[in-house]
Amino acid sequence: MEFAFxxxxxxIAETAQAFFAENATSDRTRKAMAGDGIxxxxxxxxxxxxxxxxxxxxxxxxxxxxxxxxxxxIAESAGAQVAALPMLGSLVQAGQAIAAGGSDAxxxxxxxxxxxxxxxxxxxxDATLQASGDRLTGGSRFVTHGSSAxxxxxxxxxxxxxxxxxxxxxxxTAQTSMDQTRPFAHVALMDVPGERLSDPGAAxxxxxxxAFIAVAAExxxxxxxxxxxxVAYSKERVQFGRQIGSFQAYKHRLAxxxxxxxxxxxxxxxxxxxxxxxxxxxxxxxxxxxxFAADAxxxxxxxxxxxxxxxxxxxxxxxxxxxxxxxxxxAMLGSGNWHREKIATMIxxxxx
Amino acid sequence: xxxxxxxxDELFRQECADWLxxxxxxxxxxxxxxxxxxxxxxxxxxxxxxxxxxxxSCIGWPTIWGGRDATLAQQVIFAEEYARAGVPGRVNHIGIxxxxxxxxxxxxxxxxxxxxPDIAAGKTIFCQGFxxxxxxxxxxxxxxxxxxxxxxxxxxxxxxxxxMAHIADWIFVITRTQEGxxxxxxxxxxxxxxxxxxxDIRGIRQINGDAExxxxxxxxxxxPADSLIGAVGDGWRIAMGLLAFERxxxxxxxxxxxxxxxxxxxATAKANGAANDPLIxxxxxxxxxxxxxxxxxxxxxxxxxxxxxxxxxxxxxKIQWASWRRSLGELAMDVLGQGGEISDHAEYEWDTLPNLxxxxxxxxxxxxxxxxQRNLIAxxxxxxxxxPRGMS
Numbered sequence: 169m170e171f172a173f174x175x176x177x178x179x180i181a182e183t184a185q186a187f188f189a190e191n192a193t194s195d196r197t198r199k200a201m202a203g204d205g206i207x208x209x210x211x212x213x214x215x216x217x218x219x220x221x222x223x224x225x226x227x228x229x230x231x232x233x234x235x236x237x238x239x240x241x242i243a244e245s246a247g248a249q250v251a252a253l254p255m256l257g258s259l260v261q262a263g264q265a266i267a268a269g270g271s272d273a274x275x276x277x278x279x280x281x282x283x284x285x286x287x288x289x290x291x292x293x294d295a296t297l298q299a300s301g302d303r304l305t306g307g308s309r310f311v312t313h314g315s316s317a318x319x320x321x322x323x324x325x326x327x328x329x330x331x332x333x334x335x336x337x338x339x340x341t342a343q344t345s346m347d348q349t350r351p352f353a354h355v356a357l358m359d360v361p362g363e364r365l366s367d368p369g370a371a372x373x374x375x376x377x378x379a380f381i382a383v384a385a386e387x388x389x390x391x392x393x394x395x396x397x398x399v400a401y402s403k404e405r406v407q408f409g410r411q412i413g414s415f416q417a418y419k420h421r422l423a424x425x426x427x428x429x430x431x432x433x434x435x436x437x438x439x440x441x442x443x444x445x446x447x448x449x450x451x452x453x454x455x456x457x458x459x460f461a462a463d464a465x466x467x468x469x470x471x472x473x474x475x476x477x478x479x480x481x482x483x484x485x486x487x488x489x490x491x492x493x494x495x496x497x498x499a500m501l502g503s504g505n506w507h508r509e510k511i512a513t514m515i516x517x518x519x520x
Numbered sequence: 521x522x523x524x525x526x527x528x529d530e531l532f533r534q535e536c537a538d539w540l541x542x543x544x545x546x547x548x549x550x551x552x553x554x555x556x557x558x559x560x561x562x563x564x565x566x567x568x569x570x571x572x573x574x575x576x577s578c579i580g581w582p583t584i585w586g587g588r589d590a591t592l593a594q595q596v597i598f599a600e601e602y603a604r605a606g607v608p609g610r611v612n613h614i615g616i617x618x619x620x621x622x623x624x625x626x627x628x629x630x631x632x633x634x635x636x637p638d639i640a641a642g643k644t645i646f647c648q649g650f651x652x653x654x655x656x657x658x659x660x661x662x663x664x665x666x667x668x669x670x671x672x673x674x675x676x677x678x679x680x681x682x683x684m685a686h687i688a689d690w691i692f693v694i695t696r697t698q699e700g701x702x703x704x705x706x707x708x709x710x711x712x713x714x715x716x717x718x719x720d721i722r723g724i725r726q727i728n729g730d731a732e733x734x735x736x737x738x739x740x741x742x743x744p745a746d747s748l749i750g751a752v753g754d755g756w757r758i759a760m761g762l763l764a765f766e767r768x769x770x771x772x773x774x775x776x777x778x779x780x781x782x783x784x785x786x787a788t789a790k791a792n793g794a795a796n797d798p799l800i801x802x803x804x805x806x807x808x809x810x811x812x813x814x815x816x817x818x819x820x821x822x823x824x825x826x827x828x829x830x831x832x833x834x835x836x837x838k839i840q841w842a843s844w845r846r847s848l849g850e851l852a853m854d855v856l857g858q859g860g861e862i863s864d865h866a867e868y869e870w871d872t873l874p875n876l877x878x879x880x881x882x883x884x885x886x887x888x889x890x891x892x893q894r895n896l897i898a899x900x901x902x903x904x905x906x907x908p909r910g911m912s
Contacts, residue, residue, distance in 0.1 A: 177521060419902070422904065433832070452808075516789065519796045
């Protein structure tokens with residue numbers, strides 16, 4: 169029992185933090201926001217130069233091995249800069265699904281290109297998907313970075329298929345999305361051939377666990393950045409002849425942000441460790457992490473705007489970039505109430 | 521980063537559980553599941569001695585002082601098994617968690633020999649004389665005076681909120697030894713025997729009807745000149761060092777007691793149908809999450825080996841558990857409904873959950889109020905400007 173980073177984990181964290189802080193700058197993110205929400209140079213650097221994209225994916229398919237703790241470290245660092253990357257859909261959801269549920273041939277065909285960043289995958293769940301054999305009709309309006317995807321991993325929670333974006337019958341429409349660093353596309357499938365993953369159960373478990381942890385870790389990084397930036401501002405800004413951070417109403421709110429963030433940090437690394445170690449707490453931990461960290465992020469991002477005053481409400485300031493990502497993380501992959509109801513069922517049984 | 525315990529640790533867990541369960545099924549079955557700190561005081565003292573006799577009292581202490589040199593993992597395991605077995609809280613928690621570590625860190629060799637074995641053996645029960653009627657959050661403004669008279673310190677003044685003073689043998693006291701000094705300067709940390717004519721203890725009845733806390737009056741109370749820890753005038757440094765020990769492994773035992781409280785609320789909700797209310801379900805899930813995060817926050821705090829670094833988990837821990845538990849008390853009453861306001865006892869006494877509701881109002885006050893905690897977090901954790909000091 170040692171609930172602290174190993175030296176190697178600490179090194180990964182420092183490398184990732186430095187990479188995103190240097191490269192995922194506000195200017196570059198804003199350029200990506202005006203386009204398809206991907207900073208291509210950042211993506212290339214992340215996947216190829218730093219080779220961080222393979223973390224949590226098997227070495228036999230070109231991944232770097234390691235586990236969800238390391239994946240969380242990467243997601244936390246990316247989240248701190250609201251990096252405009254298709255990491256969640258492509259590497260975390262689709263990548264983990266294919267790695268855990270794909271055949272050798274499927275892993276060999278898709279994973280190396282996803283890890284190198286040469287191909288991008290989207291991922292979606294459609295509860296009303298119609299499957300006639302492996303011909304699929306359905307779709308989703310919430311496919312992150314879907315406009316940039318070369319393939320989609322599609323599930324109805326029973327089976328999981330790979331669909332090529334250029335297959336006949338696939339229509340992809342970019343959506344004007346509140347969070348422009350991770351825009352949604354509407355993907356419609358009309359009698360499109362899908363390639364079934366050989367072990368859908370394993371694919372779904374892996375995709376869900378990884379996505380809940382990655383989203384929670386991203387939220388943690390974002391929340392910490394909101395606090396750090398607001399603390400810095402509170403020391404610069406002077407009103408009534410004092411630094412505004414010297415007012416108790418202000419500093420207590422910052423303290424409350426830190427209290428939430430420290431719990432979110434415990435939640436994220438508890439969940440990541442529990443899954444990595446196969447602990448029987450893993451099922452509860454991933455729901456706790458996703459709901460707690462996303463709520464903490466939203467609260468911190470909202471407080472960041474409030475504590476910056478008028479400048480925090482402008483497009484020019486970065487506060488809205490955090491705020492919109494926070495909102496997006498809260499709603500995606502199940503609301504906080506949904507995740508907490510899962511935990512309620514574990515401790516109380518189903519409601520009568 | 522690793523959460524799991526080794527096979528040797530799991531063997532140790534079994535050893536702890538076997539011994540504790542054996543005690544609670546045997547000689548000490550009459551105190552099993554007693555939750556109030558004030559319940560059965562004589563038997564509780566005997567329990568302290570039983571722990572000491574079997575070297576389970578202070579397992580993290582060095583072997584020469586009655587401990588086992590236990591690893592962090594072993595201490596975590598013992599704290600968990602202790603509460604799981606329904607063993608009541610430690611009436612000498614101030615001795616083993618505060619006085620002992622303070623003597624171990626700052627005391628002389630002679631003081632270690634004099635006090636540590638007896639604390640570990642459950643023969644010396646300590647209480648804490650810090651707060652005064654006019655020195656609460658502003659602890660450094662204590663006025664209780666001590667002066668040397670021949671070979672003795674002579675102490676005059678009043679302390680308050682001295683938990684367990686009515687059963688304690690010794691009290692450690694922050695006193696003002698430099699005439700005319702103010703704030704943290706001129707203070708000295710003394711250890712005094714309680715059983716003497718100059719010390720008078722009066723219970724304070726609390727909102728739950730119980731009297732765990734006391735007022736302690738010093739009227740020419742005496743202790744030998746060598747009863748001080750550190751040097752004359754060094755009291756503030758020792759007191760602050762002592763308070764840092766509050767965040768030790770014992771917090772995990774406290775959490776297991778919280779676990780038992782939450783489990784009782786869950787069982788009540790299932791039995792009375794409150795568990796079908798979607799809002800109650802959300803609140804219970806939040807309470808469950810909060811308790812788990814408290815555990816992992818504590819493990820992060822205890823795994824932190826770089827003590828020079830300001831550790832966010834440690835700094836936020838007190839307000840986190842205090843706020844969580846106060847909310848738990850409110851949730852308990854909402855699960856109980858109006859029935860929670862009626863006691864089955866003829867006296868003004870409350871069962872676990874209504875008592876939790878009432879007592880937990882103290883959690884966000886003692887040991888640094890939530891407001892003081894936020895100041896500390898903002899100033900020490902975030903580097904924000906300090907609160908301005910008034911004229912005194």
